[in-house]
Amino acid sequence: MRNQEGMYSLQSSLTGLPEWVSERVMQKIHQLTNYEPVIGIMGKTGAGKSSLCNALFTGEVSPVSDVAACTRNPLRFRLQVGEHYMTLVDLPGVGESSSRDAEYTALYRQQLPRLDLVLWLIKADDRALAVDEHFYHQVIGESYRHKVLFVISQSDKVEPTCGGEKLSIEQKQNIGRKICLLHELFQPVHPVCAISVRAKWGLRVMAERMIKCLPREASSPVVSQLKPSFRTPTVQKKARDDFGETIGTALDAVSALPLIPAPVRAVIRAVRDTVVSVARTVWNFFF
Structure with missing residues (x-):
């Protein structure tokens, strides 16, 4: 249930982007939340x-x-x-x-x-x-x-x-x-x-x-395997930041595509920081 809430929040933060961009980013988020280190x-x-x-x-x-x-x-x-x-x-x-x-x-x-x-x-x-x-x-x-x-x-x-x-x-x-x-x-x-x-x-x-x-995509799923006493604020902050930045990198990759129209590129760059911030906020919904 919390997983679905997190996905909804992330999808909402992508509002305004072309559908194909949103789908590509949501696909990356799905890969991240299911990554097996x-x-x-x-x-x-x-x-x-x-x-x-x-x-x-x-x-x-x-x-x-x-x-x-x-x-x-x-x-x-x-x-x-x-x-x-x-x-x-x-x-x-x-x-x-x-x-x-x-x-x-x-x-x-x-x-x-x-x-x-x-x-x-x-x-x-x-x-x-x-x-x-x-x-x-x-x-x-x-x-x-x-x-x-x-x-x-x-x-x-x-x-x-x-x-x-x-x-x-x-x-x-x-x-x-x-x-x-x-x-x-x-x-x-x-x-x-x-x-x-x-x-x-x-x-x-x-x-x-x-x-x-650990690589950015691996830190969060490893944290989910740690005993509670080792899920320190330092550990959780690192995993949370990695999760957000990995999603930000997915947006950067789309933005860097050679044939993407300039207006679309501008919108992606405008929402990037917001999407990363939302990802950090809902991290514990997934992990």
């Missing part, structure tokens, strides 16, 4: 991929591919919240089997174009990073660096461990050094995150950075 999760065995996903997302998870799938077909899991879906792709960690790294290279080159984001988990106490570094620079390369968000997992295991529920000052200082090391080794596009699912530490900051890293 695909996020890859990679990391060595024991990095805590499942724990992180269970901590962040609220949707019911159902396997898309056979649990015994071969390496070339990584495990895919589909999450659903209401009418929104998201797919998680469990990618194998590199450096565990040199005989398979070549196969993993082919796998990643096949998968990367299809992914909206890759969460690359590195255990806080993992010091063997040479293979990861080589793989990142040689396989991920310049083309897909913007899709990778490095996450230092299991930060509570950093020395000196105290066995408590909270991280000590010394642990946080050592995690800071680990973050600096990863920035030196990988030179990532996005800031490195550090988390501890067990200590419930760093997850909110990570969720906010994840939303910032």
Whole structure:
């Protein structure tokens, strides 16, 4: 019902435009509200991929591919919240089997174009990073660096461990050094995150950075999958703005068509900001 109200408000904001323009923009809005993001999760065995996903997302998870799938077909899991879906792709960690790294290279080159984001988990106490570094620079390369968000997992295991529920000052200082090391080794596009699912530490900051890293069309449907505690004002504002600007970009694309009459172009430009503003206002009707 709220979805229909949102659609009505957006359609009303397009009044005055030629029907074919309105239809094209409404088609784009429909695609946006039904977009299914695909996020890859990679990391060595024991990095805590499942724990992180269970901590962040609220949707019911159902396997898309056979649990015994071969390496070339990584495990895919589909999450659903209401009418929104998201797919998680469990990618194998590199450096565990040199005989398979070549196969993993082919796998990643096949998968990367299809992914909206890759969460690359590195255990806080993992010091063997040479293979990861080589793989990142040689396989991920310049083309897909913007899709990778490095996450230092299991930060509570950093020395000196105290066995408590909270991280000590010394642990946080050592995690800071680990973050600096990863920035030196990988030179990532996005800031490195550090988390501890067990200590419930760093997850909110990570969720906010994840939303910032996503393509505009993917941020809102991912937000709909997050647990309520991670749908912070920062997260919702980013998704709301992305939703509005993506619709604004659809209007810009129509306006830029070479054969469109000048009067029609002028009307599109005149209503653009209003349509974007309405889209931001009704965002929560959809997500």
